Amino acid sequence: LTKNVPMFVCTMAYPTVPCPLHVFEPRYRLMIRRSMETGTKQFGMCISDSQNGFADYGCMLQIRNVHFLPDGRSVVDTVGGKRFRVLRRGMKDGYCTADIEYLEDIKVS
Numbered sequence: 001l002t003k004n005v006p007m008f009v010c011t012m013a014y015p016t017v018p019c020p021l022h023v024f025e026p027r028y029r030l031m032i033r034r035s036m037e038t039g040t041k042q043f044g045m046c047i048s049d050s051q052n053g054f055a056d057y058g059c060m061l062q063i064r065n066v067h068f069l070p071d072g073r074s075v076v077d078t079v080g081g082k083r084f085r086v087l088r089r090g091m092k093d094g095y096c097t098a099d100i101e102y103l104e105d106i107k108v109s
Contacts, residue, residue, distance in 0.1 A: 013078075044060055
């Protein structure tokens, strides 16, 4: 998943660290639903940036579980995956998207 990756612009996420989310905005409710329906069960997380909309670097989040509430909100259990750099920004149905490249860590001997 490197093209048109859905982006959740909210907080900082880190690899292997759980990131529980309370999703209530319609655009993100749609994004989560699509991530589940398509089977990717992942999306990018970046912090906000006043010039570009969201930061140049972020972390993929893997959806472990979603609890849909009767009023449309959801509680999403995610955990951080790979870190990435944003190559190109876009928009789809109100939420941000990005083309990304994954970052490789330098192995320490």
